[in-house]
Amino acid sequence: MRADAKKNYEQLLAVAESVIAEQGVDASLRDIARRADVGLATLFRHFPTREAMLEALLRAQFDEMTARAVELETSASPADALVSWLHDFIAYAHKYRGVVAAMMNAIEDPQSALHTSCVTMRTAGTRLLNRAQSAGMARTDVDGTDLFALASSLAWLGDQAAVAERLDHLSDVVASAILTSAHRNDGALGEQS
Known part of the structure; x- marks a missing residue:
């Protein structure tokens, strides 16, 4: 160039x-x-296209979220790693209003410029979920698609003025619902972010 x-x-x-x-x-x-x-x-x-610009803009940040998941796999307990990644994902996705819809559409469209980056990021989160499930720390009826959808939903809620101030609380509620009862630490979930 x-x-x-x-x-x-x-x-x-x-x-x-x-x-x-x-x-x-x-x-x-x-x-x-x-x-x-x-x-x-x-x-x-x-x-x-607009999507090509978004891909160039977001790729590095998606890669950071993927790298963060890899780091958490080795540096934190399975439950803590999962909750920390969930909070990080929500904060990241909330940074750009409307990015959640773009990510959800890209996941479903292999032709999308964002598809590969989004799938890679979702896969990284899924590995953390699987690790927590293998350790008996997370529900086994939740999969990576569910985790991505729940995290994306929470990020979208952060854009809604009526509930934006409750985003941390709602994130804790969702994290608590994913973790098994033996590994919930309701008072500390909000401290993960």
């Missing part, structure tokens, strides 16, 4: 991160190009 093209690409991503954090994933691409001080054609040369 030429130096000026690389500069435009990096500028577009930095501006996209800021604009999408402010306005959500449906933010105006024209506004992103304007704030990045490039033409709309330049934006589309780098990112032919």
